[in-house]
Structures are given as structure tokens and as C-alpha cells.
Amino acid sequence: MNRSRDLxxxxxxxxxxxxxxxALSFTATGLAWNYLLGVLVIIxxxxxxxxxxxxxxxxxGLLNFGHVAFMGIGAYGMAILVRRLEGDDGRFSGALAGAxxxxxxxxxxxxxxxxxxxxxxxxxxxxxWLPGAWSSKAKTALGLAAGGLVAAxxxxxxxxxxxxxxxxxxxxxxxxxxLLLAAVAALAVGxxxxxxxxxxxAIAAIGFAEIMQKVYENEDRLTxxxxxxxxxxxxxxxxxxxxxxxxxxRGLEIQPSYLAHALLGLVAVAYALVALxxxxxxxxxxxxxxxxxDDEVAAxxxxxxxxxxxxxxxxxxxxxxxxxxxAAWWFGSVYPGHFPKEITFFALIMVIVGGLANHVxxxxxxxxxxxxxxxxxxxxxxxxxxxxxxxxxxxQIVVGLLLIAVMxxxxxxxxxxxxxxxxxx
Amino acid sequence: xxxxAVSFDKYEFHGAVLGPGAPLVAPLDVAxxxxxxxxxxxxxxxxxxxxxxxxxxxxxxxxxxxxxLTMGALFAYLFAVLQPTWLGPLALGLGAALALxxxxxxxxxxxxxxxxxxxxxxFALALGIVGVWTLAETVAVGTTLxxxxxxxxxxxACAALLAGGLDVALWRPLRRRHATLLTLVIVSIGLxxxxxxxxxxxxxxxxxxxxxxxxxxxxxxxxxxxxxxQFAFPASLAIMGALHAFLTRTRTGKAMRALADNPDLARxxxxxxxxVILHVxxxxxxxxxxxxxxxxxxxxxxxxxxMGSGLLLxxxxxxxxxxxxxxxxxxxxxxxxxxxxxxxxxxxxAEYELASAFLLLLAVLLVRPQGxxxxx
Numbered sequence: 001m002n003r004s005r006d007l008x009x010x011x012x013x014x015x016x017x018x019x020x021x022x023a024l025s026f027t028a029t030g031l032a033w034n035y036l037l038g039v040l041v042i043i044x045x046x047x048x049x050x051x052x053x054x055x056x057x058x059x060x061g062l063l064n065f066g067h068v069a070f071m072g073i074g075a076y077g078m079a080i081l082v083r084r085l086e087g088d089d090g091r092f093s094g095a096l097a098g099a100x101x102x103x104x105x106x107x108x109x110x111x112x113x114x115x116x117x118x119x120x121x122x123x124x125x126x127x128x129w130l131p132g133a134w135s136s137k138a139k140t141a142l143g144l145a146a147g148g149l150v151a152a153x154x155x156x157x158x159x160x161x162x163x164x165x166x167x168x169x170x171x172x173x174x175x176x177x178x179l180l181l182a183a184v185a186a187l188a189v190g191x192x193x194x195x196x197x198x199x200x201x202a203i204a205a206i207g208f209a210e211i212m213q214k215v216y217e218n219e220d221r222l223t224x225x226x227x228x229x230x231x232x233x234x235x236x237x238x239x240x241x242x243x244x245x246x247x248x249x250r251g252l253e254i255q256p257s258y259l260a261h262a263l264l265g266l267v268a269v270a271y272a273l274v275a276l277x278x279x280x281x282x283x284x285x286x287x288x289x290x291x292x293x294d295d296e297v298a299a300x301x302x303x304x305x306x307x308x309x310x311x312x313x314x315x316x317x318x319x320x321x322x323x324x325x326x327a328a329w330w331f332g333s334v335y336p337g338h339f340p341k342e343i344t345f346f347a348l349i350m351v352i353v354g355g356l357a358n359h360v361x362x363x364x365x366x367x368x369x370x371x372x373x374x375x376x377x378x379x380x381x382x383x384x385x386x387x388x389x390x391x392x393x394x395x396q397i398v399v400g401l402l403l404i405a406v407m408x409x410x411x412x413x414x415x416x417x418x419x420x421x422x423x424x425x
Numbered sequence: 426x427x428x429x430a431v432s433f434d435k436y437e438f439h440g441a442v443l444g445p446g447a448p449l450v451a452p453l454d455v456a457x458x459x460x461x462x463x464x465x466x467x468x469x470x471x472x473x474x475x476x477x478x479x480x481x482x483x484x485x486x487x488x489x490x491x492x493x494l495t496m497g498a499l500f501a502y503l504f505a506v507l508q509p510t511w512l513g514p515l516a517l518g519l520g521a522a523l524a525l526x527x528x529x530x531x532x533x534x535x536x537x538x539x540x541x542x543x544x545x546x547x548f549a550l551a552l553g554i555v556g557v558w559t560l561a562e563t564v565a566v567g568t569t570l571x572x573x574x575x576x577x578x579x580x581x582a583c584a585a586l587l588a589g590g591l592d593v594a595l596w597r598p599l600r601r602r603h604a605t606l607l608t609l610v611i612v613s614i615g616l617x618x619x620x621x622x623x624x625x626x627x628x629x630x631x632x633x634x635x636x637x638x639x640x641x642x643x644x645x646x647x648x649x650x651x652x653x654x655q656f657a658f659p660a661s662l663a664i665m666g667a668l669h670a671f672l673t674r675t676r677t678g679k680a681m682r683a684l685a686d687n688p689d690l691a692r693x694x695x696x697x698x699x700x701v702i703l704h705v706x707x708x709x710x711x712x713x714x715x716x717x718x719x720x721x722x723x724x725x726x727x728x729x730x731x732m733g734s735g736l737l738l739x740x741x742x743x744x745x746x747x748x749x750x751x752x753x754x755x756x757x758x759x760x761x762x763x764x765x766x767x768x769x770x771x772x773x774x775a776e777y778e779l780a781s782a783f784l785l786l787l788a789v790l791l792v793r794p795q796g797x798x799x800x801x
Contacts, residue, residue, distance in 0.1 A: 057607075061607070063607055063610060063611075065488075065614070192787045192790050192791045193787075193790060195790075199486040199606060199607075199610060200745075200790060200794075202486060202488075202610060203486060203738070203741045203745070203786070204783075204786065204787065204790070206488075206737065206738065207737075207738035207741075207742075207779070207782070207783045207786065208783065210735070210738055210779055210783075211777070211779055211780050211783055214776055214777060214779060214780070217776070218774075218776040218777070342618075345614055345618060348611070348614070349615075352611065394622075394626065396618055396619075396621075396622040397618070397619050397622045397623055397626070399618060400615045400616065400617075400618030400619035400622065401615070401619055402615075403611065403612075403614070403615035403618070404595070404612050404615040404616060404619070407608055407611055407612050407615065408595075408598070408599070408612070411608060
């Protein structure tokens with residue numbers, strides 16, 4: 001795997017996509033920065049989804065056609081919990097009123113859970129090497145997990161101090177709960193489906209996604225049906241209330257919330273990318289690849305194939321849940337129309353176009369795909385040819401054709417390697 | 426007991442009344458939903474046959490299968506209701522193309538059995554009906570049953586032609602390259618995306634109907650049966666019977682079953698694999714497209730571009746339930762899933778019909794992954 005080449009491709013792709021879009025959106029008043037940042041935020045959300053699928057499909061060979069369900073569960077889980085903890089007067093005085101010591105303790109426990117979510121795979125990776133020498137990569141992975149834990153703890157420690165402590169604690173709890181829910185749902189779907197043929201998971205997952213759509217639409221007491229829920233937007237609030245940041249963004253004639261969302265997404269994608277890369281090179285990651293190539297061989301070598309598949313699926317789904325939370329914050333709402341099944345296929349196409357079994361490829365793929373989609377949306381040429389200039393059939397037809405063409409002509413994608421494609425030759 | 430007058434198009438209302446927490450379920454309601462389930466299951470079975478055969482022979486979970494169902498309904502709408510001026514030439518051209526393909530196909534077959542000659546004769550007869558209908562098309566007004574039948578036939582032929590063309594242009598090259606299971610599945614998803622959006626481009630996303638009006642129903646032993654159900658159920662049974670005869674009596678049908686059962690053995694026994702696979706695609710698409718029309722009639726005469734893809738889950742559930750690759754199993758699985766879905770309305774409410782199909786699927790995966798009707 002050629003890391004510097006991958007990163008060069010990533011940088012070049014990002015630059016060219018945004019230069020192209022900038023050229024397209026260049027108006028008389030100058031560059032439409034807000035538009036570009038908005039596109040970037042969506043790309044980051046898709047990149048998180050694609051990274052989850054890259055782990056599940058590119059590295060483990062699990063075809064999850066219901067990825068969007070876990071995104072929705074993360075978003076709805078977060079939104080519903082925040083709503084439940086909110087008082088009647090709109091103030092956050094529920095479970096964590098005043099961010100008391102008890103509240104902080106509760107948060108600390110959940111921080112441990114988050115830490116475990118990050119640390120468990122790293123520990124799994126390391127434990128196989130425990131008798132011998134510890135590799136630097138395993139140490140890095142553990143360090144990363146520990147770093148995440150410490151950062152989360154440090155953040156939680158600020159709750160009792162800050163003015164909006166109760167609110168922050170509530171949101172923090174809700175996000176954790178959303179991610180956990182997504183991972184547990186993945187376990188519930190994967191456990192029956194994964195013990196059999198690999199295509200059964202695809203069928204079970206797409207069915208699960210359909211049913212979740214029905215749940216959003218019909219469980220009015222929880223989800224408010226087709227109208228959806230208004231979501232509290234902590235990032236936008238932070239951006240507008242933090243004086244230095246707000247002034248900095250306004251100085252550039254940018255909406256503060258746009259900049260904050262783009263930066264947060266950047267951090268999330270970078271963190272997920274680094275963590276997944278480290279995992280991919282750990283013994284745990286190699287077990288996943290062995291399963292992808294031939295799970296009977298992996299089982300014969302004493303690896304617990306089902307457990308490894310489930311772990312991969314749960315981590316990927318937690319990432320999807322995180323993407324859902326970011327999307328909910330960005331849109332300021334959750335409603336069924338935010339989670340159509342096309343999202344799964346878009347993310348899958350991003351993984352395949354970018355290059356299978358390469359996490360950088362997933363990010364490159366989301367840049368290329370969504371940039372291309374935006375480009376097609378913006379192109380007034382479409383109108384000149386009598387096609388409507390709205391998202392819909394023409395673009396999706398092109399996207400479907402793109403997928404078929406890539407699978408037939410270059411199944412390894414932009415950054416993929418042929419040798420890693422035994423499962424999708 | 427006086428009937429509660431629950432007709433098949435009143436699920437919404439009924440589900441709300443007898444949703445979770447309902448004190449009791451009248452036996453007649455169970456009978457009502459059982460009838461609805463049997464009719465729906467028969468249609469599901471007809472459309473699951475092609476999916477199951479393709480799944481068994483190519484090991485391809487074809488996620489574009491639902492789009493053939495949508496295509497059948499929408500194309501029948503096009504031919505029976507919209508009737509644009511280019512329709513006559515199109516129908517004639519299509520008939521000519523099909524006849525030509527049939528002739529090529531027959532020429533490639535050295536010996537013909539009696540059953541096969543009958544099948545080909547039946548098909549030619551169908552083509553003749555299409556020709557007559559095309560001629561009569563200029564005088565007829567309104568959507569009558571014969572016109573709908575003819576439109577269904579043409580729609581099924583269109584779907585069959587498309588499926589055959591796709592096999593030659595897309596699936597066969599992938600087979601030659603020994604593409605893996607996952608490649609095929611992903612390609613099928615891309616194909617589904619293209620087909621659905623192309624149909625949406627042509628027909629829009631709104632609900633369409635063959636005819637507007639109040640559905641007529643009739644009380645049979647206290648159970649309300651709509652005229653659509655009275656037509657669709659025997660029609661499905663007739664299709665199943667013809668298919669059974671085809672699969673058990675003709676050489677091609679036997680080859681299909683052999684190939685689905687054990688591809689390597691069939692190949693070793695001299696079954697012309699590529700040709701039989703082409704026939705499976707054509708047959709499956711035609712059946713599924715016809716089922717699309719029947720389904721439209723039964724679900725209160727409404728169709729839209731999402732109807733096929735929304736049925737993927739019950740279709741796959743039926744196929745896996747019946748044992749992958751078995752046409753008879755797909756029919757049986759269709760009945761089980763259909764009855765399960767419609768009777769679950771009594772307990773889960775109409776909005777969670779799909780959930781019962783999903784639960785059935787999960788239960789089968791856990792307990793009998795080889796399907797209900799297959800040996801270990």
C-alpha cells in the first residue's frame with residue numbers, strides 16, 4: 001500500500017473537485033464560499049458513511065445494503081433522547097439538571113463506553129501480540145484510543161463549569177446513545193444473517209432499512225411521523241455564541257455555522273480515517289482481510305469469523321450513526337426523507353469508485369461522486385437539453401451507469417489494487 | 426354473523442381499528458385477511474419464480490428484479506391507457522422482433538418435443554393476439570379487460586426482451602469472466618437504479634391507475650372478494666399451472682430445473698447452459714411483468730414507480746423460504762409470505778406488513794437456511 005501516493009491522489013482530487021465547483025459557482029459578487037462549504041459538509045457526511053462501508057465491504061467483504069438504516073438510527077436516537085431530556089419550558093433541566101456531580105458521573109460512565117467502543121478493536125488487535133513484542137502500530141492504535149478517551153473525559157469535565165453544561169452533557173449523552181443504538185441494531189441484524197451466505201446480509205439489511213423507514217413514518221409518539229423532529233443544533237449555537245470564531249468567519253464573509261460544521265466534519269473524517277487505517281494494518285485488520293478472501297481458511301486457522309464480522313459491522317454502523325448525527329445537526333431536523341435508501345447505494349458507489357480495500361479511496365470516492373453529482377446539478381447544460389435542473393432521475397441514471405461501468409471495466413476503482421479483489425473480481 | 430364489510434382496500438382503516446392492543450379478533454376478519462393473503466401470495470409466487478431460478482442458476486441475488494414488476498405494470502398502463510400514436514408501429518415491430526428471435530431460437534434447437542412445439546405454438550398464438558389487437562386498437566375506446574390482457578402481453582414481451590438483451594450484453598460477459606457473487610449483486614443494484622429512474626423519467630413518480638372508480642366486491646361466505654381478486658387469483662393459478670407443465674414436461678423446462686439444482690452436473694450432461702440461462706431470464710421477466718399488472722389490479726388499481734422495489738424484501742423472503750433455485754418452492758414461499766404479511770395486518774397494523782416478511786425471513790435464516798421445502 002502506497003500511503004504517499006494515496007494521500008497525493010486525495011489532495012489532487014479534493015483540489016480539482018473544489019476548483020471545478022468554485023469555477024461553476026463564481027458569481028459577480030465573488031466566490032460563493034457558503035455554497036462550497038455546504039457541499040464540503042455533505043461530502044464529509046458521505047465520507048463517514050463510505051468509510052464505514054469501506055471497513056465492512058472493502059476489508060471484510062460484507063455487503064450491507066441497509067447502511068442508511070444505521071445512519072437514521074444514530075440521528076433519530078440522538079434527536080429523540082435530547083427531546084426526552086428537554087423540559088417543557090424548552091430548557092434542559094431533565095436528567096442532568098444543573099450538571100450536578102451526579103450528572104457528571106453519569107456522563108463519565110458513558111464516556112467509558114465510548115472509550116471502550118474505540119478501544120476494544122485496538123485491544124483486540126493488540127492482544128494477539130501480547131506474548132511477543134508489541135508493535136509500534138498496536139501501540140499507536142492503543143494510544144489513539146486512549147487519546148480519544150482522555151479527550152472525551154476532558155470534554156465531560158467542562159460540563160459542570162460551563163454555562164450550558166446541562167445542555168452539552170445532554171447532547172453528548174444523546175450522541176453516545178445514538179452511536180450505541182446503531183451498533184446494537186447492526187448486531188441484531190448481523191447475528192442471524194451473517195452466519196450463512198454473504199448475500200443474505202444484503203437482503204436482510206435492505207429489508208431492515210425499509211422497515212426503519214416505516215418506523216420513522218409511523219411511530220408518531222417517538223418520531224413525529226412524516227413531519228419529523230426539530231433538532232437542537234449545538235455546533236451552530238457554538239459558532240454563533242463564540243465571539244472570536246464568529247468574528248473570524250464574518251471577516252471572511254462566511255456563515256459561522258457553515259465553517260464550524262465543515263471543520264467538525266473534517267476532524268471527524270480525519271479521525272475515522274486514521275483510526276481505520278491503523279486498524280486495517282493491525283492483526284485484527286488482517287483477520288478481516290483473511291475472512292474476505294476465504295472465511296473457511298480463517299476459521300481453520302482458529303479465528304472467530306462470526307465475531308470478527310460482527311465487530312466490523314458494528315464499527316461501520318457506529319460510523320454511519322455518527323454521519324447521521326452530523327447530518328441531523330447540519331439540517332437542524334430529522335425526518336424520514338433525510339434517509340432514503342439511495343444514500344446507501346451512493347456510499348457504496350463512493351467506496352467502489354474510490355478503490356476497494358483502501359480507506360483513503362473511500363474519501364476520494366466521496367469527493368469524486370458528490371462533486372460529480374453537484375456538477376451535474378449545476379450544469380445549466382442539462383436544461384438546454386430539455387432535462388430538468390433538479391436532483392432526480394437523470395443524475396441517478398448516470399450514477400447507476402457509472403456503477404455498472406466501474407464494476408465491468410475497472411472493478412478495483414481509482415486507488416484499489418487488483419490483488420485485493422478476490423471477492424469482487 | 427354480519428360481515429364487517431372489510432374490503433381489501435381498507436387496510437389502513439382496519440389496521441387502525443384492530444391495531445396493537447385490540448381486545449379481540451373476529452374469526453371472520455381472520456378469514457378476510459386470509460383471503461387477501463392467498464391472493465397476494467399467489468401474485469408474489471408468480472413474480473418470485475424468475476428471481477429464484479436466476480438466484481439458483483447464476484447465484485445472483487438480483488436486486489433489479491422488482492423493477493421488472495414495475496415495468497410490467499407501467500408498460501401495460503402505457504399500452505392500455507395512454508396509447509400514444511407510436512404505439513401501433515412499436516407493437517408491430519416488437520412482435521416482429523420477437524418472432525424473429527423465436528425463429529432463431531427454434532432453428533438452434535435440433536429436436537423438438539411435443540410439449541415444446543405446444544409451447545412455441547402458444548407463444549405464436551399470443552403474438553397473433555398482439556397483432557390483432559394492434560389492428561383493432563384504432564377503433565377501441567376505454568380500458569376493457571381484453572385490452573388490458575393484450576396490453577399485459579405486450580408489456581410482458583417488452584420486459585422479456587429487455588431481460589434477454591441484458592443477459593446477452595451484460596450478464597453473459599460477466600459470467601465469462603467468472604465474476605464473483607458480490608460483483609454481480611453490485612451490478613444488479615446499479616441496474617435497478619438505472620431502470621427505476623428511467624421509468625420515473627417516463628411515467629413520473631405519482632400513482633397511476635388503469636381505471637378510476639369504486640371497486641366492486643361480492644360476499645362469498647361472509648368474506649368480501651373484489652372483482653380484481655376474483656380475476657387475479659385464477660389468473661395466477663393458471664400461470665402457475667402452465668409453468669408447472671412447462672417445467673416438468675418440456676426439455677427446456679427440465680433443463681432449467683436441472684441447471685438450478687446443480688449447474689455443474691447439468692453442464693456435464695450436455696445442457697446448453699447459455700441458451701437455457703437466456704430462457705430463464707426471458708421467462709422470469711415475462712412472469713414478473715404480468716404479476717405487476719395483477720398486483721396493480723389487486724391493490725385497488727394503483728401503481729407507481731416504487732412498487733417493485735418495495736416488494737424486494739417479500740420476494741427474497743419467498744425465494745429463500747422455498748429454497749433458492751426451486752420454482753415450485755418460490756410459489757409455496759410466495760403463499761407463505763403473502764398470507765403471513767396480510768394476516769399480520771390484524772396484529773401489527775397495515776404499516777408494518779413488511780416487518781412480518783422480514784421476521785419470517787430472519788426466522789427461516791436462523792432455523793432452516795436451506796428453505797422450508799428442501800432437504801438438508
